[in-house]
Structure formats: C-alpha cells, structure tokens
Amino acid sequence: MDNAIEVRTLVVERGKRTVLNGISCDIPAGSVTGLLGPSGSGKTTLIRAIVGVQIVRSGTVTVLGRPAGSAPLRRELGYVTQAPSVYADLSVRENARYFAALRGLGSVEADRAITDVGLAGARNQLVGNLSGGQRSRASLACALIGDPKLLVLDEPTVGQDPVLRADLWTRFHELAAAGATLLVSSHVMDEAGRCDRLLLVREGRLIGDDTPAAIRARSGTDDLEEAFLRLIRRLDEVAA
C-alpha cells in the first residue's frame, strides 16, 4: 500500500458555510506530512474527516484501505485534538494508563510513551497542574501508546520550547522511519521545512501539495512562509 490516506473531492459543510470545498489529496505511508494553513482554513475539519468524527457532505476519505472511521481503524489510529484532550483531574500516568487500557495494553507501554514526550519527571502530577506545553505533551503521549500505524496530530507543538520541539520532530521522523504515517497540522511555517510533504490549505481548498523543496522551487523562494504567500497571490491573480 503506497498511500495511507486518500481523500477524494471531500466537501464538508457546517451550517450554511462550506468549510472544505472539494479537497483531494494522497498522503503516502511512512511519511511525515505537514498540514498548513491559516486559522479557520479548514485544517481541523480535514483532520476530523480523516479520523472519522466529521459528518461529510460528499466525497470519500480512505484510511489504510478502509473508509475513514470504520471500526478496525480505531486500533490503528493515534489522534491528538487541538485542545489537549486528556483528563485534567487525573495524573499524567493515570491518563496514559487509561488510553493504554483502551488498546488492550498495560503500564509498560504507557510509561514508555510518557518518557518519549519528556514527561517522566512529571508523571505523577495532575494534568490540571501542568503548564500548557506539558499538558499538550501529555495528550501526545496518550496518542503514541501502542505504536499506531497512523498518527494524526492537530498542532501538537504549540507552546513547546524550541529544544523540545526539535526533540518531538526527531521522534516523529523516527516513527515514520519505523513505518508509521504522520499527519501534523501547524500554522507555524518554520515547522513546515521539517516535513516530507506539505499540504497547504486556504479557505477550504488545497492550494499546494508537494515536498517542501518543490514548493520552494515553484514559488522561487527558500522561505516557506513567503512561498505560501506567493502561491496565494498567484491564485488570486488567476481568479481576478
């Protein structure tokens, strides 16, 4: 299987607003793909469609060869929502153990995931007493348990200090090298360069789907933020 995720002409409406407007893309297995775009562009909605919790209007999302959200996929998926979705009134360890138990795993796997995100020293603290960055790492730890084949991470590095952020990206690439597929959303462009592929989303449409190098070459700049801007301007000129 070459593609872990295949999205075909996906349309999502929320109320009267069209949030995703016919998106199609492929995400290769064993890669780290960055999902980039401004706030409100539809990143989270695309992620929700891929993990199978979004009601879609039309189009298909295929994950690991099955329709998104189908029951067997729930064992293969690690999902981190944008706001840290862990229990604030439990310790880091109690959270990790619960999410491990849901996958039929025990405390060894839970503790390893906590160490992986650098929270071993805080594992007995209540999540509610942690800093924002620690809290989102606790949430990340719960998704890493059991080496899922697909990791979908909605802005996992917000609020992390630069050293930790670098560590996390190294870890993401190790996981991809071991065969996992990672989809990581971000609105920080300096993280885009760390991805194998980039999906650029704006106003519910896909405006770029390529390697960082190809996007740099196409837009004629090394700065990915500037490259994103140029792509948008070019599209606006075509439209005008």
Place this chain on the structure above:
Amino acid sequence: MSPHITLATAGRILRQLRHDRRTVALLLVVPALLLTLLYFMYDGSGATFDRIALIMLGIFPFVIMFLVTSIAMLRERTSGTLERLLTTPLGKLDLLFGYGLAFGLAAALQGAVATGAAYWLLGLQTTGNAGLVVLIAVVNAVLGVALGLFCSAFARTEFQAVQFLPVVVVPQILLCGLFVPREQMVGWLEGISNALPLTYAIEALAQVGISADTTATMWRDLVIVAGATVIALVLAAATLRRRTP
C-alpha cells in the same frame, strides 16, 4: 463492547472522583446531614420522620447522581476527550456502562453511609430490612446516572445541563406520592405519576417500610426502575454520535 474496556473506564471515572476529595466528602456526608435536619424538623413525631426519611433515602442518590453525571458527561463533550475516545476501540456502551458502574459504586457507598446514619444515629424504624433500602437507593442512583447521561446530550453548557434538574427530576419528586398520596391526585396527574420511574422506586421503599418480608410489589417496582434505567441508557447510546457536524 468489551468488559475490559468498560471496567477500565469505570476505574478511570472513580480515579477522577478520588482526586476530587471535596466532592467525595460532599457525596458521602450531605445526605446524612440532610436526614439529621429532617430528624430535628419532625422532632418527637417518629412515624412521620420514618416515612419521609425512608423516601429521602431513595430521592437523594437519584438527584445527586443525575447532577454529577450530567456535568461529568458534559465535560467529556466540551473538553474533547469524548471525541478522542470515539476514535479508539472504546464502544459507546463501554462508556455508558462505565459511568453507570462507577457512579453506582459511589452511590452504594453513599447509600450505606446515609442508611447507616438513619438507622443507628437517628433511630429510623422500618418493618423491612435496611439492606433492601440500600439496594433500592443504588438502583435509583443508577437510574439518575442513566437519565443524566441521556439529558447531557441536549445540553451545550453547564448552565443548560443544570436546568434539566427542574425539568426531569423535580416533577418526579412532586408526583411520586411524597407530598400528596397518589390515589388522591386527579386522574391525569396520577396517570403522569404512573409513567414516571421514581414513583415505583418510592413505592418499593414504602413496601420495605411496612412489610417484614420482601413483597411481590417491591420486586415488580424494582424491575420497572431497572427497566427504565436500561431504556434511558439505550436512548443515551442513540444520542451519542461518533460523527458530529
């Protein structure tokens, strides 16, 4: 649904509760304190105290567990943990039964403390066995949990969730026969009363009050309350969607 995941979920909910010591203290002590209040209100009138305290032993766990569950479930929805859970192998019924189990256990503890205080400290007298009172209290608590799980689907905020208490719980208390004997109600009110599950729980308790042995009416009433609980849980499962707009 898997027993392993259901138990892990119940354990997680109890652990959350354990970290919240103030809630645990309130859960365990408040019903006993309210019964003490009743005791002094009906000072010297043992029969009236016996009747009302017995009914209250069934009403407290119902009300408290309804409230606690609606808020807890709403927190799962608003914090994003519910969305995340629904992308894992956890089944909807694992979650719902997990809540029923965890708060049912908490209610058993609460019922034991309240019933113990009522019989030993406040001199409550019933013809039937105190153990049956605890049993009915626990079944009532689980009914409260099930209704709370169902109602939380219709609330977006804590403010809304709390408003379901006067809508769902208070009418059941008013019409269960505590204030006006049910047979003295106008026909249509008695009809509504017949359709409300708390009515049967209170009737079961009254049976324990007057009869030394368990009666057929009491068992029938308990089965009705348990049946209403199952219906509420099934409705709660139906309102719990993996996919949302």
